Amino acid sequence: MDSALSAAISIAFHGTAFAMVLYLVSVGLSVTMGLMGFVNLAHGVFAVAGGYFMTTLIFGLGIPFYLAVPLAVLAVALLSVPLERFLYRPLYGASDLDQVLMTMGLVFMSVAVGKYFWGPTAQPFYPPTALSGQLEFGLRSFPAYRSFLIGSGAVLVTLLWLGLDRTRFGAQIRAAVDNRRMAQSVGINTSRLFTLAFALGSALAALGGSLGAEIMAISPSYALDHLVYFLIVVAVGGLGTIRGPFVAALLLGVSDTAFKYLLPEFGAFFIYALTMAVLLWRPRGLFGQA
Amino acid sequence: MTTSRQTDVVARFSRRHRLHPLEALPWLLIVVSFFLFPDYLALGAQILATTLFGLSVDLVLGYAGIVTLGHAAFFGMGAYTAGYLAAHGVGAPVVGMIAAMAMAGAVGFLSGLIILRAQGLSILMLTLVVCVMLQEAANKATSITGGADGLQGMEVAPVLDLFRFDLYGKTAYWYAAIVLFLGWLVARTLVHSPFGRSLTGIRENVARMRAIGTPVFGRLLTIYTISAAMAGAAGALIAETTQLVALNAISVDLSGVILVMVIFGGVGRLYGAFVGVPLYMIAQDRFSEIDPTYWYFWIGLLLVIVVMFARGGVLGLMELLWQRLPRRRDR
Numbered sequence: 001m002d003s004a005l006s007a008a009i010s011i012a013f014h015g016t017a018f019a020m021v022l023y024l025v026s027v028g029l030s031v032t033m034g035l036m037g038f039v040n041l042a043h044g045v046f047a048v049a050g051g052y053f054m055t056t057l058i059f060g061l062g063i064p065f066y067l068a069v070p071l072a073v074l075a076v077a078l079l080s081v082p083l084e085r086f087l088y089r090p091l092y093g094a095s096d097l098d099q100v101l102m103t104m105g106l107v108f109m110s111v112a113v114g115k116y117f118w119g120p121t122a123q124p125f126y127p128p129t130a131l132s133g134q135l136e137f138g139l140r141s142f143p144a145y146r147s148f149l150i151g152s153g154a155v156l157v158t159l160l161w162l163g164l165d166r167t168r169f170g171a172q173i174r175a176a177v178d179n180r181r182m183a184q185s186v187g188i189n190t191s192r193l194f195t196l197a198f199a200l201g202s203a204l205a206a207l208g209g210s211l212g213a214e215i216m217a218i219s220p221s222y223a224l225d226h227l228v229y230f231l232i233v234v235a236v237g238g239l240g241t242i243r244g245p246f247v248a249a250l251l252l253g254v255s256d257t258a259f260k261y262l263l264p265e266f267g268a269f270f271i272y273a274l275t276m277a278v279l280l281w282r283p284r285g286l287f288g289q290a
Numbered sequence: 291m292t293t294s295r296q297t298d299v300v301a302r303f304s305r306r307h308r309l310h311p312l313e314a315l316p317w318l319l320i321v322v323s324f325f326l327f328p329d330y331l332a333l334g335a336q337i338l339a340t341t342l343f344g345l346s347v348d349l350v351l352g353y354a355g356i357v358t359l360g361h362a363a364f365f366g367m368g369a370y371t372a373g374y375l376a377a378h379g380v381g382a383p384v385v386g387m388i389a390a391m392a393m394a395g396a397v398g399f400l401s402g403l404i405i406l407r408a409q410g411l412s413i414l415m416l417t418l419v420v421c422v423m424l425q426e427a428a429n430k431a432t433s434i435t436g437g438a439d440g441l442q443g444m445e446v447a448p449v450l451d452l453f454r455f456d457l458y459g460k461t462a463y464w465y466a467a468i469v470l471f472l473g474w475l476v477a478r479t480l481v482h483s484p485f486g487r488s489l490t491g492i493r494e495n496v497a498r499m500r501a502i503g504t505p506v507f508g509r510l511l512t513i514y515t516i517s518a519a520m521a522g523a524a525g526a527l528i529a530e531t532t533q534l535v536a537l538n539a540i541s542v543d544l545s546g547v548i549l550v551m552v553i554f555g556g557v558g559r560l561y562g563a564f565v566g567v568p569l570y571m572i573a574q575d576r577f578s579e580i581d582p583t584y585w586y587f588w589i590g591l592l593l594v595i596v597v598m599f600a601r602g603g604v605l606g607l608m609e610l611l612w613q614r615l616p617r618r619r620d621r
C-alpha cells in the first residue's frame with residue numbers, strides 16, 4: 001500500500017515537472033497557431049536554441065546559471081523577430097502545406113546547425129549547486145531541481161495568465177485571436193502584435209528548453225524528436241487558448257510518466273491513442289472555441 | 291461560333307488524358323539507366339520503389355489536397371507485412387506484395403474512416419498520430435517486428451519462382467520498375483477519370499462539391515485507401531529488395547522526407563515523384579559521403595527556398611520556362 005502511494009506521488013511529481021516544461025515550450029505555439037493560423041512545426045527550434053545558448057554561456061563563457069538563462073531567452077526572442085518578419089509573415093495567408101514545408105525546412109536546418117556547432121551528442125546539464133541534491137518535504141525527499149522547475153513553472157504560468165487577462169497587450173492578443181479584422185479596424189496594430197506575440201512565444205519556448213534541459217536533453221534532433229508532444233499539447237489543449245494547453249500538458253506529462261512507469265512495454269502507445277480519441281471527440285481541442 | 295468553341299473545349303478535354311509523347315520519357319530513362327549504370331542497380335531499385343511511394347503521396351496530397359504527415363504508416367505497414375511473411379516461410383514476393391497492399395489498404399481504410407471527417411489542422415495532427423501510434427506499436431511488439439533491432443531472417447523467394455534476386459540488383463530493379471509501372475497506370479487512370487476530377491474539385495472547393503452532390507467523404511476515403519495500398523506496395527518493394535525492415539520505415543521522419551521529395555518534383559502533377567525522388571536520392575547518395583547531417587541543412591534550406599519562391603517544384607519551373615518560350619518566338 002505504501003509503495004503504491006509512493007509510486008503515485010513520484011509519478012505526480014515527475015509528471016508535473018515534465019508538464020511544466022512541455023507547457024512552457026508549447027504555449028507559444030498555441031498562440032502562433034491560434035493567432036496567426038500558422039502551422040508551425042519549427043517551434044521546438046526556439047526551445048533547443050535556448051538550451052544551446054544556455055549551455056554555451058555556462059560552459060563556454062563561465063556565466064552563472066541564473067544569468068545565463070535570461071540571456072539565452074533574450075537572444076532567442078531577438079532572433080525570432082527577423083525570422084517572423086522574413087520567413088513566417090509572407091506565409092500567413094498561405095496553405096497549411098506551404099507552412100508545414102517551410103517550417104519543416106527550418107527543423108531540418110536546425111538539426112544540422114546544432115550538430116555543426118555543438119556536436120552530435122546531448123549537451124550535459126548540471127543544475128547550479130543551490131538547486132542540486134534533494135529537498136526534504138516532511139517524510140519525503142524530492143530532487144531539488146525538479147521542485148524548482150515546478151515552482152518556477154507555476155509562477156510563470158500565473159504571470160502569463162495575469163498578463164493576458166489584465167494587461168493591454170493581453171487584451172489586444174485576445175481580441176486579435178477572436179476576430180483579427182475587427183481588431184484591426186478598431187486600431188490595433190496587428191502586424192506589430194504578431195511580431196511581439198511571436199517573440200514572446202519563442203522566448204517562452206527558449207525558457208522551457210533551457211530550464212527543461214534536465215528532462216528533455218538538448219541534442220541536435222530535439223526539435224524533431226519532441227515535435228509530436230508539442231503538437232499534442234496544443235492540439236489537445238485547443239488553439240489560441242493558453243489555459244487549454246496547460247491542462248493538456250498536465251494530462252500528457254502525468255499520463256506519459258505513469259504509462260512509462262507502470263506499463264513500459266507499451267511505451268507511448270496509449271498516449272497517442274488517447275490523443276486520437278480526444279481529437280475525434282473534440283476536433284478543436286478540449287478548450288478550443290467551436 | 292459557340293458550337294465550334296464547344297467542340298474545341300471537348301477536344302481539349304479529351305486530349306487531356308491521351309498519352310503525351312513526353313510521358314514515355316521516365317520509362318525510357320528507367321530502361322536506359324539499367325544499361326548505363328550497372329553498378330547502381332540496387333540504388334536504382336530503391337529509387338523506383340520510393341517513387342511509387344511518392345506517387346501514392348501525390349494522389350492524396352496533390353489531387354485530394356489532404357496534407358498528411360503520416361503516410362509512412364502505410365509504407366511501413368506494407369514493409370512489415372511483406373517482411374513478416376518472408377521471415378515466416380511465405381517468401382514469394384508477389385504474394386508478399388499483395389498481402390502488404392491488403393494490410394496497408396485496410397489500415398488506410400480504417401484510419402481514413404476515422405480521420406477524414408476532420409479538417410485542416412486536426413487532419414494533419416491525426417495522420418501524424420496514426421503514424422507515431424503504429425511506430426510505437428512496431429517498436430514495442432518485438433516478437434513480431436523485432437523492435438528497434440529491425441525485422442530479421444527474411445528469406446525472399448525468386449519472383450514468380452523464376453527470377454532470383456541477385457547480388458547486383460538486376461531482378462530487384464526490373465521487379466521494382468514493373469510494380470512502379472503498374473502503380474503509375476492505376477494512378478494515371480484514376481486522376482484522369484471523373485473520379486479523379488472530382489478529387490481535384492474537392493481540393494479546390496469542398497463546399498461547392500458538396501453543393502453539387504459529390505459524396506465528399508466517400509471519395510476521400512476511396513483515394514486514401516488506394517493510396518495507402520500503393521504506399522504499402524512501395525514498402526513491400528523496399529522490404530523484399532533489401533531484405534530488411536527497420537523502425538524508420540514507419541517513422542514521421544520518412545513521412546516528412548517523402549513529402550519533401552514530392553514537393554521538390556512538383557505536387558499534383560503525377561510526375562512530381564518521378565522527378566523529385568530520383569533527384570533527392572541520387573543527390574543524397576552522392577553527398578552522404580561528406581556528412582549526412584549537413585545534407586539536412588541543404589535540404590532544409592532548399593525546402594524553404596522552394597516554398598518561398600518556387601511553389602511548383604522542378605516541374606513547375608519547367609512549365610514556367612515552357613510557357614515563356616513560344617511568346618518569344620511570336621515576337
